[in-house]
Amino acid sequence: MSFLKSLRCRECGREYPKQALYVCEYCFGSLEVNYDYDAIQKVISRESIAKGPKSLWRYRDLLPLEGNPSAGFYSGFTPLVKADILAKELDVKELYVKDDSVCHPTWSFKDRVVAVALSRARELGFDTVACASTGNLANSVSANAAWAGFKRYIFIPHNLEKAKIVASLVYAPQLVAVNGNYDEVNRLCSEIAAKYKWGFVNINLRAYYAEGSKTLGFEIAEQLGWRAPDHLVAPAASGSLITKIWKAFKEFDKLGLLENKLKTKIYCAQPQGSSPIATAILEKADVIKPVKPQTIAKSLAIGNPADGYYAKDVIQDSGGSAAIVSDDEIRDGIKLLARTEGIFTETAGGVTVAAAKKLINQGLIPRNESLVLAITGNGLKTQEAIQEAVGAPYQIEPNLDSFEKTVMGSEKKHPETVR
Amino acid sequence: MSVKVRIPTPLQKLTSQKAEVEVQAKDIRDLVGQLEKQYPGIKDRICDENGKIRRFVNVYLNEEDIRFLKKEETSLKDGDEISIVPAIAGG
Numbered sequence: 001m002s003f004l005k006s007l008r009c010r011e012c013g014r015e016y017p018k019q020a021l022y023v024c025e026y027c028f029g030s031l032e033v034n035y036d037y038d039a040i041q042k043v044i045s046r047e048s049i050a051k052g053p054k055s056l057w058r059y060r061d062l063l064p065l066e067g068n069p070s071a072g073f074y075s076g077f078t079p080l081v082k083a084d085i086l087a088k089e090l091d092v093k094e095l096y097v098k099d100d101s102v103c104h105p106t107w108s109f110k111d112r113v114v115a116v117a118l119s120r121a122r123e124l125g126f127d128t129v130a131c132a133s134t135g136n137l138a139n140s141v142s143a144n145a146a147w148a149g150f151k152r153y154i155f156i157p158h159n160l161e162k163a164k165i166v167a168s169l170v171y172a173p174q175l176v177a178v179n180g181n182y183d184e185v186n187r188l189c190s191e192i193a194a195k196y197k198w199g200f201v202n203i204n205l206r207a208y209y210a211e212g213s214k215t216l217g218f219e220i221a222e223q224l225g226w227r228a229p230d231h232l233v234a235p236a237a238s239g240s241l242i243t244k245i246w247k248a249f250k251e252f253d254k255l256g257l258l259e260n261k262l263k264t265k266i267y268c269a270q271p272q273g274s275s276p277i278a279t280a281i282l283e284k285a286d287v288i289k290p291v292k293p294q295t296i297a298k299s300l301a302i303g304n305p306a307d308g309y310y311a312k313d314v315i316q317d318s319g320g321s322a323a324i325v326s327d328d329e330i331r332d333g334i335k336l337l338a339r340t341e342g343i344f345t346e347t348a349g350g351v352t353v354a355a356a357k358k359l360i361n362q363g364l365i366p367r368n369e370s371l372v373l374a375i376t377g378n379g380l381k382t383q384e385a386i387q388e389a390v391g392a393p394y395q396i397e398p399n400l401d402s403f404e405k406t407v408m409g410s411e412k413k414h415p416e417t418v419r
Numbered sequence: 420m421s422v423k424v425r426i427p428t429p430l431q432k433l434t435s436q437k438a439e440v441e442v443q444a445k446d447i448r449d450l451v452g453q454l455e456k457q458y459p460g461i462k463d464r465i466c467d468e469n470g471k472i473r474r475f476v477n478v479y480l481n482e483e484d485i486r487f488l489k490k491e492e493t494s495l496k497d498g499d500e501i502s503i504v505p506a507i508a509g510g
């Protein structure tokens with residue numbers, strides 16, 4: 001059964017048919033999916049969700065499809081890790097890591113949005129899909145489109161991490177590296193999208209695509225025992241993820257699925273050198289000033305964030321805040337999460353961990369309330385960013401003497417690990 | 420100054436489906452005014468009630484975002500190319 005009603009402008013409220021449209025003809029506001037919540041209310045329950053597949057499709061009633069999903073069958077439902085050692089390090093009581101570094105099949109939360117976008121692309125009759133990407137979306141569209149049998153054109157900035165390029169190419173897409181930054185790739189893609197009748201997941205399928213991010217929020221609430229956390233830190237690039245996690249909590253609240261009253265405060269994590277949203281929040285500015293990104297967190301290198309204003313509204317409405325972290329803090333954040341919780345995240349995850357640390361130390365996140373960190377991608381994809389910061393292995397000869405002299409006699413201390 | 424303006428799909432209904440139009444204008448503000456003269460109704464779509472370019476509209480002069488130049492005061496010269504592009508999600 002489908003509860004997808006129409007598309008609606010987020011600025012002026014004008015309604016549009018549920019087609020591959022993405023922008024309001026009148027005010028250029030972006031379009032958002034509009035559901036029949038009364039009908040959803042009649043069929044959805046904690047039990048109905050819990051009986052669903054162990055993937056993001058367990059929330060299908062709240063996703064924008066007319067028929068059955070046809071892509072990303074195994075995406076989502078990633079672990080919510082109780083992070084006790086990291087909690088001890090950060091001196092907070094109750095800490096969780098939502099670990100999308102192990103999302104199927106391409107190890108980032110983008111597998112959620114692509115599962116939804118490609119399923120909708122099929123319903124709308126496209127045979128070719130495309131995207132502009134800072135890397136993770138490129139990997140995910142390449143892989144999922146291969147599985148679902150779409151032709152695929154992927155546009156990336158020319159300076160991406162090697163692993164993100166290889167992890168797209170291997171799925172045999174038409175991969176196009178554009179001599180420019182992400183915002184320039186995006187501008188080009190909007191012109192390509194106007195000319196070619198493709199399903200561009202982040203352009204004409206954007207309204208559907210973005211809804212996939214809600215499943216990260218749904219899962220956090222379900223995995224916490226149908227509770228929304230007190231605090232949540234998430235990274236921001238275009239700002240879409242933050243708005244959709246908030247929307248997820250609000251939908252669960254509206255549908256009576258939460259045990260607790262919704263009072264989650266949401267915090268925006270951005271890297272120095274690409275922090276237009278966090279800067280506007282911290283400076284209490286009305287205008288989000290675009291920037292030319294310069295950061296090791298390439299997956300967050302969007303200088304002109306399309307959902308920036310909405311993300312800023314969410315932070316302000318929820319009573320949260322923002323933090324901006326340096327490249328060194330990002331590297332420390334990656335290493336801290338790995339050393340304490342055994343999770344190797346990419347640079348965006350390092351931004352989240354470092355931002356959480358900063359917000360806790362500033363007293364903006366209290367130490368005695370529940371906190372979730374949204375870890376959105378995998379560290380194997382951004383090894384260049386930290387290879388100089390993780391040291392080198394011991395080099396020994398294949399004999400016991402060499403081992404004992406070099407390793408056991410070393411000054412280097414084994415880090416303490418007590419769970 | 421004679422400049423080329425690329426019109427995004429949602430506005431092409433106002434330009435008789437033309438994706439590119441020629442306009443004489445000295446700066447971006449003037450350009451919007453000239454567009455309005457030739458294609459009545461277009462200004463309301465691009466600008467808010469105070470005449471400022473809407474926050475979800477990106478305007479590029481020769482591929483550079485005008486917010487990195489002088490915004491509405493950015494001056495134009497013969498042969499310049501302007502793109503009007505709605506904001507786009509991604510990542």
